[in-house]
Amino acid sequence: MKTKSGSVSIGIICSCAILSKYLVILPEYMVKLVGNAAWLDVFAKCAIASISLLFVLWLYKPFAPMCLSETFSLACGEGGKIFFSYIYVISLTIFNALLLRLLVEALGTVMATTAPDEFFALFILVPVFVAAYSGTRATINLSAIIFPLLVVTIITVVLALIPHYRVENLFPILGTSTKNLMRGIFVKHFGFPETILLFFFAPMLENYKNIKRAGLLTFLIVALISVSFTLAYCLTVPYPASKNFFLPFYQMTRMIKSGAFLQRLEPIVVFVWTSFVMCSMSILISTSASLLSGSREREKKSAFVPVITIITFFVSMLPSSEGSAFYLYEKLLSYSTFLFPTLPVIILTIARIRRKAAKK
Amino acid sequence: MKKLSIMLVLILLLGGCGYGKDVENQAFVVAVGIDKGKSFPVKATFVFADPNGGGSGGGGEEKPSTPKPDTVTVEAPTVFSALRKIDSIKSKTLNMSHIKIVVFSDEIAKEGIRDYLSGFASSRDFRPNTYVCVSQGDAEKYLKKVKPSHETFIEKYYDNIMSKVAHDKVNEAYLYYLYFNVMEDFSGSLVPLVGINKNEIDKPSSDVSDMYDDFSYEARAGEIVRDAQNPTEVLGCAVFRNDKMIDTLGSFKTDLARIICNEYYPRNYSIAYPTKKEFVTIRLIQKRSPVIDGTVKNGKAHIKVEVPLSIEYIDAGKIENHKNKSAQFCAFLEKTLDREAKELIKDAQSSYRADVLGLGEAVKHQFIDVSAWKKFDWEKKFSNAQIDVSFNVMYADFEEAN
Numbered sequence: 094m095k096t097k098s099g100s101v102s103i104g105i106i107c108s109c110a111i112l113s114k115y116l117v118i119l120p121e122y123m124v125k126l127v128g129n130a131a132w133l134d135v136f137a138k139c140a141i142a143s144i145s146l147l148f149v150l151w152l153y154k155p156f157a158p159m160c161l162s163e164t165f166s167l168a169c170g171e172g173g174k175i176f177f178s179y180i181y182v183i184s185l186t187i188f189n190a191l192l193l194r195l196l197v198e199a200l201g202t203v204m205a206t207t208a209p210d211e212f213f214a215l216f217i218l219v220p221v222f223v224a225a226y227s228g229t230r231a232t233i234n235l236s237a238i239i240f241p242l243l244v245v246t247i248i249t250v251v252l253a254l255i256p257h258y259r260v261e262n263l264f265p266i267l268g269t270s271t272k273n274l275m276r277g278i279f280v281k282h283f284g285f286p287e288t289i290l291l292f293f294f295a296p297m298l299e300n301y302k303n304i305k306r307a308g309l310l311t312f313l314i315v316a317l318i319s320v321s322f323t324l325a326y327c328l329t330v331p332y333p334a335s336k337n338f339f340l341p342f343y344q345m346t347r348m349i350k351s352g353a354f355l356q357r358l359e360p361i362v363v364f365v366w367t368s369f370v371m372c373s374m375s376i377l378i379s380t381s382a383s384l385l386s387g388s389r390e391r392e393k394k395s396a397f398v399p400v401i402t403i404i405t406f407f408v409s410m411l412p413s414s415e416g417s418a419f420y421l422y423e424k425l426l427s428y429s430t431f432l433f434p435t436l437p438v439i440i441l442t443i444a445r446i447r448r449k450a451a452k453k
Numbered sequence: 454m455k456k457l458s459i460m461l462v463l464i465l466l467l468g469g470c471g472y473g474k475d476v477e478n479q480a481f482v483v484a485v486g487i488d489k490g491k492s493f494p495v496k497a498t499f500v501f502a503d504p505n506g507g508g509s510g511g512g513g514e515e516k517p518s519t520p521k522p523d524t525v526t527v528e529a530p531t532v533f534s535a536l537r538k539i540d541s542i543k544s545k546t547l548n549m550s551h552i553k554i555v556v557f558s559d560e561i562a563k564e565g566i567r568d569y570l571s572g573f574a575s576s577r578d579f580r581p582n583t584y585v586c587v588s589q590g591d592a593e594k595y596l597k598k599v600k601p602s603h604e605t606f607i608e609k610y611y612d613n614i615m616s617k618v619a620h621d622k623v624n625e626a627y628l629y630y631l632y633f634n635v636m637e638d639f640s641g642s643l644v645p646l647v648g649i650n651k652n653e654i655d656k657p658s659s660d661v662s663d664m665y666d667d668f669s670y671e672a673r674a675g676e677i678v679r680d681a682q683n684p685t686e687v688l689g690c691a692v693f694r695n696d697k698m699i700d701t702l703g704s705f706k707t708d709l710a711r712i713i714c715n716e717y718y719p720r721n722y723s724i725a726y727p728t729k730k731e732f733v734t735i736r737l738i739q740k741r742s743p744v745i746d747g748t749v750k751n752g753k754a755h756i757k758v759e760v761p762l763s764i765e766y767i768d769a770g771k772i773e774n775h776k777n778k779s780a781q782f783c784a785f786l787e788k789t790l791d792r793e794a795k796e797l798i799k800d801a802q803s804s805y806r807a808d809v810l811g812l813g814e815a816v817k818h819q820f821i822d823v824s825a826w827k828k829f830d831w832e833k834k835f836s837n838a839q840i841d842v843s844f845n846v847m848y849a850d851f852e853e854a855n
Binding site: 128129130202203261264265266267268269270271274330331332333334337339344347348350356 | 575577580581582629632633636637638811814817818820821822823824825826
């Protein structure tokens with residue numbers, strides 16, 4: 094994957110992983126704190142995350158194209174590698190499980206209220222397991238096929254909503270209060286922990302230039318989709334109604350009525366949600382399996398895939414309700430900056446220092 | 454082994470059949486009426502679509518049967534509780550996804566409709582584009598009296614008649630937009646008014662002598678002097694302050710409000726000109742949006758609204774050489790519209806005390822965040838705001854304008 098297309102594929106899968114949670118819980122999550130300035134909040138968060146990515150890339154440059162897990166051992170020895178790998182595996186699995194639960198609840202609400210959550214979870218996990226078991230490359234290729242369809246769908250929804258846009262909804266421009274906006278941007282994180290995938294896939298990209306290109310592409314896609322969609326949400330649903338708007342993506346799609354034939358497009362949302370989350374979950378499970386096995390070879394890591402899938406299923410069923418799953422997810426998001434960029438920055442700095450010391 | 458695993462995966466897909474919904478097993482609600490009950494707080498009326506309406510049964514010569522929508526009225530603590538009771542009456546499964554209209558009685562509307570709207574908006578059964586209106590009198594009576602003469606299916610009638618009011622513009626005739634408005638701390642809404650006619654052509658029950666032309670025509674639903682098969686009509690609107698109905702607007706004031714809100718659709722008007730007994734018929738067109746400029750000086754809001762309008766002559770009446778007299782006629786229209794708009798704004802500021810024209814949006818721009826806007830307290834400041842509305846009427850025809 095040393096070509097440009099390799100960078101694009103990795104960029105797409107990282108975007109899928111980041112955006113999957115966005116489409117399920119956001120922009121409602123942002124609006125609760127900052128109101129109609131949620132789009133500004135998302136824009137600022139994307140900008141800050143991009144700057145932090147560039148900083149991590151700069152720290153990582155001397156180690157390129159080494160897998161990030163190898164830098165764990167450079168920084169803290171083999172014990173450190175195992176410790177940090179476990180931290181990432183546990184965090185990514187919990188994120189995955191809670192996202193699965195939120196998706197299951199959302200699908201249950203919009204499709205079949207009487208269907209048990211376990212049924213939906215299993216239904217989603219079967220293809221996720223197959224994709225993760227088939228290997229990272231298979232999932233990356235699959236998401237490269239699905240992603241353009243998803244982008245077209247989101248663009249269609251955003252464009253079809255144009256008659257519903259009211260520019261007045263964006264004012265007062267700084268939302269609920271300037272203090273809240275600042276708190277939203279700098280304190281209440283909508284983390285981008287999945288960006289870490291880029292550094293785990295680095296050996297596939299073979300050189301620093303390709304890694305940087307994939308990283309920038311990831312943030313370009315994430316920023317474009319998340320900011321435009323949040324802006325569309327703020328333009329369509331005024332504050333304060335927007336803070337109580339359950340499943341915003343679904344509800345917004347329901348509002349589309351462009352003539353007698355272009356309406357009732359909400360089943361598309363189910364497809365978008367499920368596809369995004371399936372791609373994201375497959376790649377996270379596959380990466381977790383790689384970290385546990387310490388190898389990127391399919392034969393070695395595939396043994397861990399069923400174990401992680403089963404753990405994901407059981408963890409997803411732990412929260413007693415959708416509310417508690419959302420609460421836990423929100424709490425986790427608050428600490429997500431620890432996974433990226435805090436931990437990579439610490440590890441890479443130590444690795445650089447130790448490397449310099451070893452050279453001397 | 455591979456075949457077995459594929460089969461096992463495919464077995465999972467069979468689960469999808471378990472939630473199949475056959476059309477013939479469903480009862481589609483097309484309209485909901487909400488009145489105040491006697492035994493329970495709510496009296497809800499549900500109009501069900503007749504799936505056989507208009508079908509000839511494939512008999513060739515056989516006349517199409519008249520659709521007979523089934524109506525069920527239930528008293529219950531809430532609308533959703535009423536729906537549960539309907540389950541005991543109807544054998545088919547209720548399907549709310551095709552509801553076209555929700556009618557609130559004026560009595561319920563005066564008490565407040567926030568709770569109803571919140572319930573409907575958060576329920577995925579009610580579609581965002583469902584029309585909402587207020588009936589003059591009982592909603593149940595209105596729904597039972599509706600007798601469409603052109604449409605085979607009653608749902609089509611509701612769709613057609615309400616789309617004439619809403620015109621696919623973003624306004625409070627739709628469930629979600631009314632809900633958005635009602636959720637705000639201080640808002641005003643204009644909701645379409647429906648009613649049963651009481652002014653038969655030979656014996657009008659209300660005085661219509663003042664309504665000599667379309668600019669002074671302030672009739673509400675139920676007040677049109679007419680004779681028609683369908684006794685129901687949609688005309689005028691109910692004025693809401695937050696979630697409570699406080700008054701009604703007549704036909705022309707409603708049009709005027711829609712013009713200022715940029716939600717207007719072109720209509721023909723017969724205007725008494727130059728005397729009260731001579732009429733000129735024009736088509737009033739709004740090609741450009743009104744320019745609304747809001748500023749705040751010394752804690753007082755100043756709003757300037759400039760409304761550009763175009764007219765086309767349908768019938769120049771007795772005006773001789775009307776092309777040369779265009780400026781004079783336009784000035785007359787501007788003066789009349791200015792006077793009516795001032796009256797409407799005066800009512801909004803003093804009697805309704807509700808920003809029904811959404812002019813607060815123009816002032817909102819001046820504030821940096823919601824807390825500053827709340828501190829300004831638009832609810833109190835609206836009554837004292839300086840609002841100037843001016844109309845600029847021009848001929849749509851370029852040749853005539855010159």
